[in-house]
Amino acid sequence: QLQLQESGPKLVKPSETLSLICTVSGDSISTSTYYWAWIRQPPGKGLEWIGTISSRGTTYYNPSLKSRVTISLNTSENQFSLSLTSAADTAIFYCASVAPYGHIDYWGQGTLVTVSS
Amino acid sequence: SFELTQPLSVSVALGQTARIACGGNNIGSKSVHWYQQKPGQAPILIIYRNTNRPSGIPERVSGSNSGNTATLTISRAQAGDEADYFCQVWDSSVLFGGGTKLTVL
Numbered sequence: 001q002l003q004l005q006e007s008g009p010k011l012v013k014p015s016e017t018l019s020l021i022c023t024v025s026g027d028s029i030s031t032s033t034y035y036w037a038w039i040r041q042p043p044g045k046g047l048e049w050i051g052t053i054s055s056r057g058t059t060y061y062n063p064s065l066k067s068r069v070t071i072s073l074n075t076s077e078n079q080f081s082l083s084l085t086s087a088a089d090t091a092i093f094y095c096a097s098v099a100p101y102g103h104i105d106y107w108g109q110g111t112l113v114t115v116s117s
Numbered sequence: 118s119f120e121l122t123q124p125l126s127v128s129v130a131l132g133q134t135a136r137i138a139c140g141g142n143n144i145g146s147k148s149v150h151w152y153q154q155k156p157g158q159a160p161i162l163i164i165y166r167n168t169n170r171p172s173g174i175p176e177r178v179s180g181s182n183s184g185n186t187a188t189l190t191i192s193r194a195q196a197g198d199e200a201d202y203f204c205q206v207w208d209s210s211v212l213f214g215g216g217t218k219l220t221v222l
Contacts, residue, residue: 037211047152047160047203049211060210094159102207103150103165110159 002026002034004095004108011114018087018113022095023079030055030075035098038071038082040091041110048091052098053080090114121204121214128220129194137217139187139204147206149187151180154201154216163202164189194221 008020022036029036038050051061053071061069070083082093093113097106122140129135139149149167152160162171164180167187177192191198199221204214 039211046216047205047213049213052211062210098211099165101148101166102211103148103162103205104152104160104211105162105165105171107159107161 002097002106004097004106006093006095006108006111008111008113010112011116012087013117014088014115015086018082018084018115020082020093020095020111020113021074021079022081022108023077024097025078027097028075029073029078029080032097033100036071036073036080037096037098037104039094039096039104040089041094042089042091043112050082050084050093087113087115090116119206119208119212121206121212123202123204123214123217125215126218126220128222129191130222131196132193135191135194135198135219135221137189137191137202137219139189139214140185141187141206142185144185144187144206145183147182147208149180149182150205151189152203152205154203155199160203191219194219196221 003025005023012018035052037052051071053059068085092110094110095108096104151164153163154160167182168180179190181188201216203216
């Protein structure tokens with residue numbers, strides 16, 4: 001059974017870079033058949049996919065965020081990370097695993113990142 | 118670009134059947150997945166690949182997909198089914214519907 005846990009700052013100033021880490025247990029991110037994803041959800045609103053990375057490091061980004069997003073793997077720590085420049089919106093950020101058929105079967109608990117000066 | 122359309126809200130009487138639609142152009146040709154999200158919690162997968170239930174999801178939860186509409190059906194609705202429900206597909210990217218709030222009366 002996979003477990004995912006987000007970590008990182010809970011407060012970011014507007015226009016600064018938001019950086020989060022997802023620690024995965026129960027599988028090796030470098031050999032898994034899963035893809036690894038970041039998803040965000042403004043409070044009271046819907047889910048927005050940010051991007052996905054494969055075990056080989058191939059990335060796929062939401063076109064609306066592509067210029068601001070970087071997702072990368074840290075295989076030695078079994079982690080993957082998110083970097084989002086020009087932070088603007090407060091949201092709950094989830095890391096998750098995407099199964100081969102495209103469904104998300106494991107989610108982290110989510111971390112609320114507030115963007116405020 | 119492909120879009121998924123869900124009603125903002127659906128109401129169902131206790132013990133009756135709720136149906137939540139997810140519309141998209143020829144969505145029947147895609148695999149649709151459904152998530153339930155309760156307040157303060159992460160979403161959980163309740164239907165994958167149109168009709169499949171993960172372990173632990175009761176049989177009264179089912180899915181279908183044809184034409185331009187995928188449907189999540191919850192039979193014998195319970196108070197504990199009150200939640201937000203999201204549909205999702207893969208269309209060159211992960212795409213979510215806007216979500217439907219289910220109220221059990």
